[in-house]
Amino acid sequence: MSKRVYNFSAGPSMLPLEVLEDAGANITDYADSGMSVMEMSHRSKYFQKVIDDAEANLRELMHIPDDYAVLFLQGGATLQFAMVALNFMNGSGKADYIVSGTWSDKAAKEASKYGDVKVVASSKESTYSYIPKVKKEEFRADADYVHITSNNTIYGTSYYELPDTGDIPIIADMSSNILSVDIDVTKYGVIYAGAQKNVGPAGLTIVIARKDLIGKARPETPTYLNYQIHADNGSMYNTPPAWCIYVAGEVFKQLLAKGGLPAMETFNREKAAKLYSYIDESKLYSNPNAVEDRSLMNVVFVTGDADLDKKFVAEAAAEGLVTLNGHRSIGGMRASIYNAMPMAGVDKLIAFMQKFEEANA
Numbered sequence: 115m116s117k118r119v120y121n122f123s124a125g126p127s128m129l130p131l132e133v134l135e136d137a138g139a140n141i142t143d144y145a146d147s148g149m150s151v152m153e154m155s156h157r158s159k160y161f162q163k164v165i166d167d168a169e170a171n172l173r174e175l176m177h178i179p180d181d182y183a184v185l186f187l188q189g190g191a192t193l194q195f196a197m198v199a200l201n202f203m204n205g206s207g208k209a210d211y212i213v214s215g216t217w218s219d220k221a222a223k224e225a226s227k228y229g230d231v232k233v234v235a236s237s238k239e240s241t242y243s244y245i246p247k248v249k250k251e252e253f254r255a256d257a258d259y260v261h262i263t264s265n266n267t268i269y270g271t272s273y274y275e276l277p278d279t280g281d282i283p284i285i286a287d288m289s290s291n292i293l294s295v296d297i298d299v300t301k302y303g304v305i306y307a308g309a310q311k312n313v314g315p316a317g318l319t320i321v322i323a324r325k326d327l328i329g330k331a332r333p334e335t336p337t338y339l340n341y342q343i344h345a346d347n348g349s350m351y352n353t354p355p356a357w358c359i360y361v362a363g364e365v366f367k368q369l370l371a372k373g374g375l376p377a378m379e380t381f382n383r384e385k386a387a388k389l390y391s392y393i394d395e396s397k398l399y400s401n402p403n404a405v406e407d408r409s410l411m412n413v414v415f416v417t418g419d420a421d422l423d424k425k426f427v428a429e430a431a432a433e434g435l436v437t438l439n440g441h442r443s444i445g446g447m448r449a450s451i452y453n454a455m456p457m458a459g460v461d462k463l464i465a466f467m468q469k470f471e472e473a474n475a
């Protein structure tokens with residue numbers, strides 16, 4: 115076996131080793147088909163079972179009711195920024211955005227090409243160190259939807275309570291925390307997520323959408339960007355990202371076998387609590403975010419000295435703790451500890467942080 119590192123990358127990120135090994139073992143002959151999932155027709159009975167199982171298992175994991183469509187698309191969360199606007203800015207043409215980081219800022223800017231976007235709250239002035247709390251009356255009563263980013267991958271904050279929007283559907287970019295905690299899907303109009311953070315390989319985008327909201331896309335919407343087209347065609351209007359769907363489906367199976375999302379939530383809370391409590395105790399490291407909004411998935415920290423941060427990242431990498439650099443826009447460190455990061459990875463990181471602190475005090 116080749117060596118495996120603890121990879122703290124924000125995305126693409128670690129996948130469960132068992133899933134990778136199993137995919138490897140089946141790579142030339144999947145389910146006695148005599149071919150790889152990468153080689154087979156998406157119209158074959160083999161692949162139909164792969165995609166049906168993936169959808170059924172995701173529905174079971176997240177308790178997705180029948181009145182929601184589950185779609186496997188491409189283009190990443192970035193394409194969703196436009197797709198959401200084209201499909202859902204279809205009534206008043208108004209949409210309210212809460213800007214809690216770079217991704218929600220991008221989502222709002224993209225949507226403003228298509229309609230009347232209002233940024234109802236932003237934490238930009240404090241470098242996105244908290245989740246803005248918005249009262250119901252601050253939303254425009256006739257807004258078609260309210261958009262949030264449920265976990266801010268770059269700044270390391272997360273929603274733990276949804277805003278009260280009344281009857282206005284909430285659309286959430288859940289790219290970096292889908293499947294990390296047990297959520298109530300029925301509180302959302304639409305959930306979307308690029309797969310490469312906490313689900314599977316890059317190239318797959320998951321969309322979970324209330325069926326009564328789709329089917330009203332604006333007339334100029336390109337065919338591929340109309341959710342109804344994908345819902346009507348079982349996510350196979352065109353060739354789907356077959357390999358990515360297969361690997362994501364194997365991840366879903368494994369999560370179910372491990373106790374589903376309640377078990378993942380407990381595990382993720384334990385990992386994050388350990389790391390944050392070490393950071394809070396230490397004299398060298400600090401986390402800049404509001405304690406109640408800290409992300410379970412992306413833990414950011416700094417030493418307060420940019421050169422020392424660089425040294426930290428380099429020395430950690432030499433010990434098999436890789437991709438700990440913060441996002442290129444903010445620097446510092448970021449440990450992304452998604453579902454597939456084992457406790458042993460967090461323990462090894464904390465041990466390294468202690469050693470580094472002693473050596474650089």
Ligand SMILES: *Cc1c(COP(=O)(O)O)cnc(C)c1O
Nearest residue numbers: 190191192217267287289290308
């Ligand atoms: C990574 C990320 C994106 C961008 O995803 P792509 O799949 O690269 O388009 C958008 N939103 C959030 C919250 C992310 O973490």
